[in-house]
Amino acid sequence: xxxxxxxxxxxxxxxxxxxxxxxxxxxxxxxxxxxxxxxxxxxxxxxxxxxxxxxxxxxxxxxxxxxxxxxxxxxxxxxxxxxxxxxxxxxxxxxxxxxxxxxxxxxxxxxxxxxxxxxxxxxxxxxxxxxxxxxxxxxxxxxxxxxxxxxxxxxxxxxxx
Amino acid sequence: xxxxxxxxxxxxxxxxxxxxxxxxxxxxxxxxxxxxxxxxxxxxxxxxxxxxxxxxxxxxxxxxxxxxxxxxxxxxxxxxxxxxxxxxxxxxxxxxxxxxxxxxx
Numbered sequence: 330x331x332x333x334x335x336x337x338x339x340x341x342x343x344x345x346x347x348x349x350x351x352x353x354x355x356x357x358x359x360x361x362x363x364x365x366x367x368x369x370x371x372x373x374x375x376x377x378x379x380x381x382x383x384x385x386x387x388x389x390x391x392x393x394x395x396x397x398x399x400x401x402x403x404x405x406x407x408x409x410x411x412x413x414x415x416x417x418x419x420x421x422x423x424x425x426x427x428x429x430x431x432x433x434x435x436x437x438x439x440x441x442x443x444x445x446x447x448x449x450x451x452x453x454x455x456x457x458x459x460x461x462x463x464x465x466x467x468x469x470x471x472x473x474x475x476x477x478x479x480x481x482x483x484x485x486x487x488x489x490x
Numbered sequence: 491x492x493x494x495x496x497x498x499x500x501x502x503x504x505x506x507x508x509x510x511x512x513x514x515x516x517x518x519x520x521x522x523x524x525x526x527x528x529x530x531x532x533x534x535x536x537x538x539x540x541x542x543x544x545x546x547x548x549x550x551x552x553x554x555x556x557x558x559x560x561x562x563x564x565x566x567x568x569x570x571x572x573x574x575x576x577x578x579x580x581x582x583x584x585x586x587x588x589x590x591x592x593x594x595x
Contacts, residue, residue, distance in 0.1 A: 368537045368538055368552060369552065373552075373554040373555075412558060412559060413558035413559065414558070432556055435556050436522065437554055437555060437556065438556075439554050439556070440553075440554050440556035440557060441551060441552060441553045441554060441556070441557050442551075442552045443549065443550065443551050443552075443565075444549070444550040444551075444552075445549060446547065446548050446549065447568070448543065448546065448548040448549075448567055448568050448569075449541075449548045449549040449565060449566070449567055449568070450507065450565075450566045450567070450568055451565075451566065452564075452565075452566065453563070453564065453565045454562070454563070454564040454565075455557070455558075455561065455562060455563045455564070456557070456558035456561065456562050457556050457557060457558055458520070458555075458556045458557070458558050458559075459556075
C-alpha cells in the first residue's frame with residue numbers, strides 16, 4: 330500500500346468517527362436524560378417548522394385545510410399575553426392519528442403534539458406560549474394524509490421570555 | 491411558593507361522550523427566562539402526559555417548552571359511563587412525575 334493511500338484511510342477513519350460522534354451528540358444520547366423514552370427530542374428541538382414536521386409526522390402530501398377548524402387567541406387572532414394563548418382544534422376527520430401545533434416564530438416551533446386513539450375525539454383545547462406576532466399552524470395526520478391550517482396571531486406581550 | 495398547588499381534573503358526561511378538563515400545576519420554565527438576579531432559570535417543563543380510562547390508554551400528549559404555564563387541556567372521549575375512572579400521569583424533563591385521577595360525573 331502506498332503512503333498516500335494510508336493517509337487517505339486515516340483521514341477517512343477520522344472523518345467517520347467525528348461524524349458519528351456528532352450524530353450521537355445531536356440525538357441526545359450523550360446528554361443525561363431520564364425517562365424520555367417516548368419524547369421526540371428531534372422534533373421538539375427543531376428550529377424550523379419544516380424540520381419539526383418532517384421528524385414528527387413524516388413526509389406526506391398535504392390534502393386540504395378545509396377539514397380543520399382551528400382557533401387561536403381570544404378573541405380569535407389576537408392575544409394580550411403571549412404566555413398563555415388559548416388554542417382550539419375541531420375536525421370531522423376520522424381515524425386521526427396525530428395532531429401537532431406549531432408556532433412559526435418561536436425559538437422551537439413545535440408546541441405540542443397529541444397522539445389520539447379511537448377512544449379520544451376532538452374538539453381539543455389547550456394553552457400555548459407565543460413569542461411574537463406569528464403564524465400558528467395546526468396539522469392533523471389521519472389515514473396517512475396531512476391536513477394543515479394556519480392562523481396569524483398578534484401578540485401584545487411576548488410569552489417566551 | 492406559598493401556595494401548595496395541585497393538579498385539577500374534571501370529567502363529565504356530555505351528550506353521551508365524556509368531556510375531560512385538566513389543569514396541571516407546573517411552572518413550565520422554558521430555559522430562556524431570567525430571574526430577578528438576571529440568572530437563567532433552567533428548563534423545567536412537562537414532556538409527556540398520558541390519559542387512561544379504566545386501565546385503557548386513550549390519549550398521549552407531548553409538550554414542548556411552548557406549552558403555557560400551568561398547562562390546561564380539554565378533550566373528549568367517545569362514550570363512557572358515570573363513575574369511569576380517568577387517570578392522568580405526567581412526567582417532566584427533570585424526571586418529576588405526577589398522578590391525578592377522577593371519576594366521571
